[in-house]
Amino acid sequence: MSVLMVSCIFRTQHRFEQDEISESQWLRRMQRLRKIIKALLQKGTQVPASRYAGRCQHILKYETGLWVFLQYSGTPLTNNEAERCLRGSVIMRKICYGTNSDRGDKFRSRLLSVIETSKKRGVNALNMIETIVTAVIEKREYPDVFKLITA
Incomplete structure (x- = not known):
């Protein structure tokens, strides 16, 4: 491109x-x-x-x-703001020397991403995680995170 x-x-x-x-x-x-x-x-x-x-x-x-x-109106063109929000998590990962596996690293980064996104959108993070995990367990399509209800 x-x-x-x-x-x-x-x-x-x-x-x-x-x-x-x-x-x-x-x-x-x-x-x-x-x-x-x-x-x-x-x-x-x-x-x-x-x-x-x-x-x-x-x-x-x-x-x-x-x-x-x-x-979705209001969605930024870049993820710069999201990157800044995750900065603390990245620093924590480096200080803690990561996890013992690639799978653990991916899990933690995804979980922290959901938590930070929830904070930013004013959504209850635990409810969002529960909705996503339930969809995975029941082998349903992932929920549209833009339509999840705010806290």
Whole structure:
């Protein structure tokens, strides 16, 4: 994906945030950029270098997640704020020398992520974890975290 496309996304977002373009203009431009980027990624899956083709396939697999901010108003374009919220957890992990397994590391990081997200959204963290665990145990689809009820 070219740097130019990414720059266009951020420029469009900043213009919208500064009320230089309307919401409908913003949405049309973002949808157009999304199509262009998806086409570039699909072309990238055909390149001879398997390393790059594989990366493009991986990004395409999770492509909808890149555009969540279009579906849910108020969702930030980047995760910078979330990264800052998790900073304390990362420092704790480094001080405590991690866990004894990769599985334990993933579990702790995911759990702390849910807790921090819950705090930020004003949702009861224990209820959110219970909802997610229940869905896993009952082999149901994961709940839509955007629609979970606030505390």
